[in-house]
Amino acid sequence: MTSDALVDALVRNTFQVVGVLTRIGAERDLSLTQLRVLGILRDRRPRMTELAAFLGLDKSTLSGLIDRAERRGLVARGKNPQDRRVVDVFLTPAGLELAEQMYGEVRHALTPAINRLDPQDRDQLVQLLHAVMHSPG
């Protein structure tokens, strides 16, 4: 069955990339989740609940996560004047710099793999991944 081979390939690819991300995070003492938080916050300023939903985590998990990142000066909590219950989260300058830096490393780590494809195959792969991914179920 073709779709079995595709499922296998997707799962293998997933753990491969997870390995790269985990390693790069670990070099900065960041878990996969923390790294993902930084990645998400690069271009967003969500409230706690939104971020939790995005990550698929419980609100209570996020409190601790943001606590630790805040203690390290990577993110900050902001009060929302419209509704004083909500807490907005955003990157500090240090957090933004770290995020960009790690993104560069991810890019660097994946470059040898990517270079195995010629440019038109890269475009093709981007297209196929977009087709497969968007709104999964």
Add this chain to the structure above:
Amino acid sequence: MTSDALVDALVRNTFQVVGVLTRIGAERDLSLTQLRVLGILRDRRPRMTELAAFLGLDKSTLSGLIDRAERRGLVARGKNPQDRRVVDVFLTPAGLELAEQMYGEVRHALTPAINRLDPQDRDQLVQLLHAVMHSPG
């Protein structure tokens, strides 16, 4: 830059699939790592150290992981007659059944995504993923 788009797509794809796997594992009280262990052991009988290396985890982490899986009757430890220091790990029948069952669910969960591609695009995607993945660095 095309490769930026590809890096983004690979990372997004990764977290998407991780989400699916995590959810399916959680329904059976299995972490992503435990699920991965079951997946790996479907067609292998490695020693502890091999499995740890495969997962990118410390040996000591694996002891606990296998302890818990063994307590639940999913895996077993076997003695290696050639070298009595070595511990081989393998699935019990229950573990194998669970692994196959979850693989089916993963397949099922990814089917709507996969069906968004026509068969020739699926083959193409499998080929591209294989090209990108194999021996990454």
Add this chain to the structure above:
DNA sequence: CCCCGGTAGTTCGTAATGCAAAGCATGGCG
């Protein structure tokens, strides 16, 4: 205006994950 249910986050208790360092048993070499 005040009460009241609902929403946003935090706190607390617990289990699992992961690492590093130390320990135990076995293997293999001189």
Add this chain to the structure above:
DNA sequence: CGCCATGCTTTGCATTACGAACTACCGGGG
């Protein structure tokens, strides 16, 4: 036999994650 290397386990610690209980705030109805 002595000794070091290897394979795994144990122990101590921080992080991750969940659920339940708690606090603070919002908005509507009486």
